[in-house]
Amino acid sequence: MSQADTHLARSLRNRHIQLIAIGGTIGVGLFLGSAKAIHQAGPGLLLAYALGGLAIFFIMRALGELLTYRPVAGSFATYAEEFCGPFAGFVTGWTYWFLWVVMAMAELTAIGIYVRYWFPDVPQWLPALIALVLLYGANLLAVRVFGELEFWFALIKVVTIVALILTGLAVIFLHVGSFAATASFSNLWSHNGGFLPFGLVGVLLTLQIVTFAYSGVELIGVTAGEAQDPLRALPKATNGIIVRILIFYLGALTIIMALVPWDELSPTVSPFVFVFEKLGVPGAAGIITLVVITAASSSCNSGLFSTGRMLWSLAQRGQAPRAFATLNAQHVPAAGIHASAAVMLITVVLNYLVPKEVFTWVTSIADIGTLWTWGIILVAHRNYRRAVAAGRAAAAPFRMPGAPLANWVVLAFLACVTLLLWPDPDTRVALYVAPVWFAVLWLGYLRLRPAG
Numbered sequence: 001m002s003q004a005d006t007h008l009a010r011s012l013r014n015r016h017i018q019l020i021a022i023g024g025t026i027g028v029g030l031f032l033g034s035a036k037a038i039h040q041a042g043p044g045l046l047l048a049y050a051l052g053g054l055a056i057f058f059i060m061r062a063l064g065e066l067l068t069y070r071p072v073a074g075s076f077a078t079y080a081e082e083f084c085g086p087f088a089g090f091v092t093g094w095t096y097w098f099l100w101v102v103m104a105m106a107e108l109t110a111i112g113i114y115v116r117y118w119f120p121d122v123p124q125w126l127p128a129l130i131a132l133v134l135l136y137g138a139n140l141l142a143v144r145v146f147g148e149l150e151f152w153f154a155l156i157k158v159v160t161i162v163a164l165i166l167t168g169l170a171v172i173f174l175h176v177g178s179f180a181a182t183a184s185f186s187n188l189w190s191h192n193g194g195f196l197p198f199g200l201v202g203v204l205l206t207l208q209i210v211t212f213a214y215s216g217v218e219l220i221g222v223t224a225g226e227a228q229d230p231l232r233a234l235p236k237a238t239n240g241i242i243v244r245i246l247i248f249y250l251g252a253l254t255i256i257m258a259l260v261p262w263d264e265l266s267p268t269v270s271p272f273v274f275v276f277e278k279l280g281v282p283g284a285a286g287i288i289t290l291v292v293i294t295a296a297s298s299s300c301n302s303g304l305f306s307t308g309r310m311l312w313s314l315a316q317r318g319q320a321p322r323a324f325a326t327l328n329a330q331h332v333p334a335a336g337i338h339a340s341a342a343v344m345l346i347t348v349v350l351n352y353l354v355p356k357e358v359f360t361w362v363t364s365i366a367d368i369g370t371l372w373t374w375g376i377i378l379v380a381h382r383n384y385r386r387a388v389a390a391g392r393a394a395a396a397p398f399r400m401p402g403a404p405l406a407n408w409v410v411l412a413f414l415a416c417v418t419l420l421l422w423p424d425p426d427t428r429v430a431l432y433v434a435p436v437w438f439a440v441l442w443l444g445y446l447r448l449r450p451a452g
Contacts, residue, residue, distance in 0.1 A: 026295070056242075064235055071231070077092040207417050303344070
């Protein structure tokens with residue numbers, strides 16, 4: 001394929017877009033991270049998830065409006081450049097690339113950890129390497145292969161959560177199973193301190209956990225350049241975000257804490273494993289381990305997909321090496337995928353050298369990238385609305401409600417979450433890394449600007 005052929009193939013069908021959106025909303029954080037969060041806030045965690053979900057709804061509606069204005073593969077980086085300036089576009093593109101490289105490294109580490117449930121003698125780095133090689137190969141094929149993988153990865157997560165919710169409802173209303181005597185929605189407000197056992201402070205301290213559980217939900221924006229019918233599929237997927245959050249997060253956690261009083265759940269054991277084991281599901285721990293590995297594989301798969309497209313988009317605008325602007329015979333940005341996978345190999349080395357620390361290190365560094373991306377979507381949307389009012393841009397058929405007030409309120413929420421990174425030493429490292437990263441980007445921008 002010639003370098004001049006720079007058109008991505010629009011091969012992602014509506015069902016792919018819908019499941020990619022669901023997969024982006026449901027991560028390892030729900031299956032594992034919710035255990036620690038429950039012990040920090042009790043049933044008040046539901047309030048934290050609701051607040052975070054409301055913020056995500058407005059972020060995604062803002063992104064949806066921008067996507068229907070101009071559905072492009074660069075998505076929020078392209079909109080940042082158009083409505084916030086070239087430097088903002090440069091920072092957003094490279095920061096999103098960095099975010100997904102680091103997130104993929106974290107997920108590869110999770111795969112290495114949880115494969116050892118069945119094979120305890122296998123070194124942690126080996127499953128991570130095998131998973132990276134397999135997903136790397138799949139991403140070099142047609143984009144529809146990525147779509148199919150994400151479709152089935154997401155379906156496994158959805159089936160698991162729906163099974164938990166339906167089984168829990170049967171126990172609560174039909175009084176069957178080992179939880180029958182104690183299962184009740186009243187456990188949410190009448191047990192050991194009530195709904196807010198640690199007050200609003202407990203809710204606030206879990207906001208960063210909750211917010212990052214939603215990381216990846218913006219991935220549908222990266223699919224815009226390869227959606228078959230973006231003006232129909234993208235608004236539909238965006239509108240469904242709040243419903244999915246209500247069902248898969250609030251629904252699942254409500255059922256869990258109704259079945260088992262919150263203080264009887266272990267902070268180190270997945271609440272899904274605990275509940276399924278108590279319900280007598282054979283091999284519950286093994287099933288949830290498989291689901292967690294699937295969720296981690298899904299995230300890594302998304303990382304390879306999004307980083308390749310972001311490097312391609314940056315190269316199209318002269319903000320990355322020109323080699324990344326080419327596509328292979330399958331209309332896939334292979335050069336960007338090669339480079340991203342090569343950087344992700346660092347996680348194999350880290351899993352060999354520091355297997356216990358690596359997961360905490362890489363996940364905390366990804367935090368700032370998520371907050372920046374969501375924030376720039378809101379700022380770009382605000383400036384887009386100003387451009388529409390001034391007649392410099394066409395109005396999109398899909399609009400975000402509450403603008404511009406909603407933009408400012410959600411930006412304030414994201415700023416609060418950023419401040420809440422400081423109290424915890426594990427997440428504080430993100431605030432140390434952020435100024436270094438942005439300084440490096442500024443130097444890179446100064447170097448590339450003359451060529452742009």
